[in-house]
Amino acid sequence: MSTPDFPTDEIVRTIPNPSFLSTATSLLPALQTWVRRPVAIIKFVPDKTLFWGVRPVHSYPITSLPDLSWGKEDEFILDFGVHMVGRVSFTLDSAGEHMDAPCRLKVTLGESPMDVVMSMEDADVESTWIGKGWLPLEVVTVDECPEEVVVGGTGGGDGKGRRHAFRFLRVKVVDTSLKYKVVVKDVRCEVVSAIAPETKVGDPAFGEGERGKLLRRIDHVCVSTLRDCMQTVFEDGPRRDRRLWLGDLRLQALANYCTLKDYNLVKRCLYLFAAFPRNDGSIPACVFEMRGGQRVVESTDYIVDYDALFVATLCDYVEASGDRDAGRELWKTAEGGLGRALAHVDETVDMVNEENGKGWKFLDWEQGLEHSAGLHGVLVYCLKKARKLAGMLGLEGEGVTRDYEQEIERLSKGAKRFLSGSEEREDLVFISGPKKQISYASASWLVLADIFPEKTSRKVLRNTLKDGNAVRPLTPYLWHHVCEALASVGMTEESLEIIERYWGGMVKAGADTFWECFDEADAMRSPYGDVRINSFCHAWSCTPTYLLRGVLKGKVGGSDEGNEGDIAMGELDERWVKESLERIGKQ
């Protein structure tokens, strides 16, 4: 697989804002840690009826682990029953005559069954254009036993060993010797998150029956995904890329406001972006943290739509938290973020043309997506958020550099040119670019921009959904916007159906946390050339909880739909572990 052709960004210069960085640093959360231990020793057996083509079965009782010894080429998989983020350690002991040679182990930290079923040897992994260093394989060599093994003992950057995100731990013995085998015992993970197990979260039911059960599990997986991504920043994925992306942040923040309600972590992230404005007013698409948040470096990555969405993220934050001071302090940053997107507008027709300006337009990972109509929708959506934020902050006139009313009106008019077909007939759709591409991205963002009458929006959405040639989403990021667009125009059932099919599909495939990428028809699909390098706990897929607890609230159906009170995150985890074990079945 060749490297995608990312548009190169024009030369920009960062003008750091130490004051904002200082505010961000003051909000560095005290990370919570707790210990989790494996609940089963399993192996995966073929089962073609399942998404991954394999099914977990017990291979030994978990209580027998300290009594089992492993020799050359032996291997086993430990199931922790739930996805977690943390540092793994265990005691390695020897059994037999004596340890007369070093023991070498290969330890794989698996989020998905494929991670521990396929080989993680870098040589076996197909061509991928992102770093193979992400492959969660650690080679451990031990000279003397008993030894406390910290998996990934150096390289974690903080002297504590490398952090991993996983549920399954595969241990393969490369070799011991003729004289001894090894015992792997006291396996534990020091789990880490900004959110403690004691943190309470609302625990709504979503009606009885299969749909209700499934939606409740989807909601739960969303919250777990969000929690595992909440570290010293909102990470995109705790396994990969482990960094703060602006687009992901916006969705995480929305899910957070209706669940874990950590306003400070959102604030911290907003200030981190605002600490690295560039000379053209734009802000980077992501920010790197190092040394547990003690050092921050801005990325050279830049994404036009993410940049524009900063104002939406800030508006949502002020609305949710009531923190107008932060809103006012970051207003200028937010306005700046709109600049590069606005530069894409073709003034002759008041339409965004993605060729008009520089910078990577994202919307979704699907290759070949035309971004003009979608970016136009993003832009109008963001201009309206800016207008709303200025209103909330009482900024009218003062410090506001654009006439948002006028811009919104102009671009709303321009948006109509993306419409193709007839209101009356069944061919009404949005088209984008010279090839008149029809896509879910265009439809959902132009609907979310709330430009057209609901009837038009509904028609366009319905026509797009049933158009087999429309460019579909690859990522949950865009599926979210499809679902939100549907829900925003009252297409509740269509929205729920996608949630059930798409996110429910991941749950049925065994997801503890939602994935970066899910193709119902192809378990091996990856934006990076190899499924083993995908992230299976990825922030931008945690939004159904936001929709179910927000715009879809009360519309799921079922008479007993309601809030079941609060539950501690730790209890939710235990519920999940219990269900995981039930799914594996009897020993």
Added chain:
Amino acid sequence: MSTPDFPTDEIVRTIPNPSFLSTATSLLPALQTWVRRPVAIIKFVPDKTLFWGVRPVHSYPITSLPDLSWGKEDEFILDFGVHMVGRVSFTLDSAGEHMDAPCRLKVTLGESPMDVVMSMEDADVESTWIGKGWLPLEVVTVDECPEEVVVGGTGGGDGKGRRHAFRFLRVKVVDTSLKYKVVVKDVRCEVVSAIAPETKVGDPAFGEGERGKLLRRIDHVCVSTLRDCMQTVFEDGPRRDRRLWLGDLRLQALANYCTLKDYNLVKRCLYLFAAFPRNDGSIPACVFEMRGGQRVVESTDYIVDYDALFVATLCDYVEASGDRDAGRELWKTAEGGLGRALAHVDETVDMVNEENGKGWKFLDWEQGLEHSAGLHGVLVYCLKKARKLAGMLGLEGEGVTRDYEQEIERLSKGAKRFLSGSEEREDLVFISGPKKQISYASASWLVLADIFPEKTSRKVLRNTLKDGNAVRPLTPYLWHHVCEALASVGMTEESLEIIERYWGGMVKAGADTFWECFDEADAMRSPYGDVRINSFCHAWSCTPTYLLRGVLKGKVGGSDEGNEGDIAMGELDERWVKESLERIGKQ
């Protein structure tokens, strides 16, 4: 390659001697450490004229290392210029836009060029019956830079990282990312040995001319080999097996007495063996140390000839050190060690028959070697050492359980039955076993036992050496005994020729330290199935210094042969590094 069929030992029970262990522990040396840095960045290019088929050339000036950056699949080799034992660390930094993915490196610690030219991937290494954990390959994954990387960061058993024995350090970058490369700088090895660089050693010349130069280099390599094996015990090989073997100890001690003169380390090792006598009076063939000597475990390995040789080792120690107290304390242990060997004597003919008793008979790694005659020689040799030791300790009668005179006389008579052929003709040899095997092992040990007139011994040795069907040695351990036997009967030139050809061959092949195994005709030869698992600094090959400074002293020829005074080990190392660089040639 299948596992050799080691004779299984009969059930024995260790009856530990805590007092002897306590003495051994009180003699634990304070290990010396110093820092050594690479002197060249090299690559190996094909050169069929050389033993290994490759020749080192500079690839970059060593001073440029901090300025070089390495990306996916890049690799380089650092040459430290001399073999050493220690812990390697370096600073890993990133260069480029930013480090947006972990960096994974494969670090190979090479003693021989093949170690860093061939792949050390366990999957590539041919079938070997000893643990692949010995392969000196470390996989390092680093999340954040700059990072201080300790190669083999966990697993060393003492919290300080794994100890390696090497001269060459190969670094291969598995991957970085599209955004950055890595810089490897401040590479250093904390070298460790019981012997400090300040320790003085005699620096004899061995005459002028090519022979003199070669012998001086052989002598130097012997001393380096010995020093690198001297840790908390006399290790057999600091890379592999890293433990105290009785047979190796004897030779190391002999080399040590005429060079580094660390009597306490020999004493410590003798007491370590004596701490683990077994119910039949035998002692284990090796002892394991853990936690830097804080914990000692006896091996279940047992070797009949090693057991017998304990008395010789003790006798040599008392003679060299004058420490009669230790001699008296360990006398009983020494006498016990002879028991299992004596049990192999067929009383009807007073000849050892290797089938008569249990236990692994070693003498050499060569498969198919018949041990009866050789073990007979070892036994008489040891009985004479016992007689001598008893004499030195003034033990006659008191505490002596065997009539050594009588045993020696009996077995000397029996030994004659191994003779075949006529004193007059050119067919006089020793034969061993039912197939009448002629071997270097039989010849050298029966000569070293000093049973026959010198004339007979010389004739047998000469006939064996020129017999193309005689079983030749595979290891330096047996080559030593051949050389010593030759020298002991005045065959100085033949002894020197072997030293020049065999040890000189290793020197010419580029050895900084002498190897466990050397086959002039086959660089890939290994007793274990794969040359990459051989040890290239192996104690039992360090004995030419003992012969050259001892029995061969003054017989090398050349009028200017003599002692050039003392030199510090550190100066010897620097001389070697300088010569190594000269051999690589100009940048």
